[in-house]
Amino acid sequence: KQEVTQIPAALSVPEGENLVLNCSFTDSAIYNLQWFRQDPGKGLTSLLLIQSSQREQTSGRLNASLDKSSGRSTLYIAASQPGDSATYLCAVFGNEKLTFGTGTRLTIIP
Amino acid sequence: GAVVSQHPSWVICKSGTSVKIECRSLDFQATTMFWYRQFPKQSLMLMATSNEGSKATYEQGVEKDKFLINHASLTLSTLTVTSAHPEDSSFYICSARPGTASYNEQFFGPGTRLTVL
Numbered sequence: 001k002q003e004v005t006q007i008p009a010a011l012s013v014p015e016g017e018n019l020v021l022n023c024s025f026t027d028s029a030i031y032n033l034q035w036f037r038q039d040p041g042k043g044l045t046s047l048l049l050i051q052s053s054q055r056e057q058t059s060g061r062l063n064a065s066l067d068k069s070s071g072r073s074t075l076y077i078a079a080s081q082p083g084d085s086a087t088y089l090c091a092v093f094g095n096e097k098l099t100f101g102t103g104t105r106l107t108i109i110p
Numbered sequence: 111g112a113v114v115s116q117h118p119s120w121v122i123c124k125s126g127t128s129v130k131i132e133c134r135s136l137d138f139q140a141t142t143m144f145w146y147r148q149f150p151k152q153s154l155m156l157m158a159t160s161n162e163g164s165k166a167t168y169e170q171g172v173e174k175d176k177f178l179i180n181h182a183s184l185t186l187s188t189l190t191v192t193s194a195h196p197e198d199s200s201f202y203i204c205s206a207r208p209g210t211a212s213y214n215e216q217f218f219g220p221g222t223r224l225t226v227l
Contacts, residue, residue: 031213043220100153
């Protein structure tokens, strides 16, 4: 059974700093990995999707990497802003289903 | 493109009543839709996979008689919580997948918050 873990569970950083969120998964037989953000009480916003054949994806200030063999992914956020405050979820697709991580609650301090 | 809507966005009901939640893909056809549940401060857990024109596949531990799923068209799936109880209070999120490849990206709805009194 796939298990997805995100560390840390919560993170607070001053505005302007760069930061890294971590995601690890136990079964490396995945098709893709996706990062989402979720604002309180809201649905999911897809940030980046990395296919299993890819090593990284970039969108604006966000960069996600994938090391399938070691079961790890990172989400790098550059020059953080207060609007980046949210919960970030990673999810892996494998065995016909999407399995979500436990999430990292990010707070950017102005 | 790839917009998924849910209705209602929130609902409050009395214990013992049934509640229906709709999930629609607005600009694409979705042979497969998914229903997830999220408890406060927890992650999303897949409840069931809904396939158009056939019975839904439920995850282990999810009662199919309590959570009725109907996927009658390529753009609409419904989740009915029957005889709801306070422990069913949760955030329910659906997703829809265009095309037939299982690894195609899922697009998520905005969620429905259910509160059972």
